Amino acid sequence: MKVLVAESNQKHRDLLVQYLEEEQIQVLTAADGQKALEVWSNEDPKIIIMDINMPDMDGFSIIEEIRRRELDHTYIIVATEHEEVILGRSFDVGADDFISVPIRKTELIYRIKASEKVISNQENQTVIYALAQLTETRDIETGRHLERIGMYTKVIATELKNHPIYKEHVTSQFINHLTLSSVLHDIGKVGIEDAVLRKKGIYTDEERKTMQAHTIIGASTIDKVADKYPFMGFLKMASEIARYHHEKWDGTGYPEGLKGEDIPLSARIVAIADVFDALISERYYKPKYSFEESKRIILESSGKHFDPVIVEAFLKHEAEFYAIAHLD
Structure with a gap:
């Protein structure tokens, strides 16, 4: 210490x-x-x-x-x-x-x-309290997915630390907390019923609203922990990420339709890490894409889904992303 x-x-x-x-x-x-x-x-x-x-x-x-x-x-x-x-x-x-x-x-x-x-x-109290919250639901994410998300976000944030736009905001403390907080991005999914969460076909409008609610469920769960343990300041970032990591740079995301820099930087970073990992991974609703195909989709989404500066950071470190994506 x-x-x-x-x-x-x-x-x-x-x-x-x-x-x-x-x-x-x-x-x-x-x-x-x-x-x-x-x-x-x-x-x-x-x-x-x-x-x-x-x-x-x-x-x-x-x-x-x-x-x-x-x-x-x-x-x-x-x-x-x-x-x-x-x-x-x-x-x-x-x-x-x-x-x-x-x-x-x-x-x-x-x-x-x-x-x-x-x-x-x-x-220790924070971890115990968070786990206690989860006992009432269930965890559907794999450990390797969460591990990769943390690694991707650290690579991007470390690059942004040297960028003229973000270097004053992205401190070592920011990076440490982002790496820790990022793994809680989808914690709200444990409150979504399997019939919706694991559906392979196209969602109905009602099912889509149900699925999108995981952002609010996740942020609310983390906020309860933060209220009980206010000294654990990283939970504020975790709540931001859970709530806003599905917002899009062009304002077409959810749950609030935030646009551009109105989306917290932490959530913008996690958004690209989460989408990239979903693309290169096999899921019950899709096959995995190749690294090159996944990279192409990320590039095409620059300025639409993703902050262009963060996409540039991704490109500068695509070799590290490739290595992380292919961890056993």
Whole structure:
């Protein structure tokens, strides 16, 4: 687990790094507020030890900005002398814990272990609660399909991280959460009856509406989990993906007919990964297409079904898509 030491005093910073590295903990550092936000955004540390008196941007402002932007909860420990005003404001803006200055190694390690336990418990509770939701329905997807979707989305998002349009939006944290969230894109299908879900022929209008409802069912299910565990911010992205991954760039998709950049970027990325995997896979309602045929369909859908920039990212990495598609 990564720990960011955001400390302006070099002597204090070096000592904290020494203490943590002696415990085999991966440490990131920042000496000012802007650098702290940059490292947090790019490296996605789960724990921050925060100096309140940071140059450029004080610790209070950094905490507020992190809480505004985070997708998942970052555990923040404020390092300060025991002053009630500082402690009170720290917790008001969103700090989780504090440690007294000067810092003793024993206390520091105990604080880190306690924070790791909190993070682990939150993650385990989320998984357990989600599984509990699924016990009332049934899962129809194969593990390999979901695994491939996660891999495809990571390839695309990593490419977009360097694109001038999306590079500020697609951070390391965004990529991590997208890879995790993407596997929940069709979770709503577990609430669709087999007579519709597995039908091989053409849907009636009523059956089509029933099938399309899996987007709403999925988002609603994830929202229930998110309400119970608000610190698990990646669930917001998962809900977006579940609801909007069948929207189309030209506005002809469902459930809301969103168009262009009104569709969340996460859903636009998953849309192309999901369609591509469906094309190259054999399904009960269709044979599998060749890689070249699948690629042709994706290209023809650029600007119609898919964001053209994301199609370009797909093309740049078609060799990786080919390798993932042919995993045993």
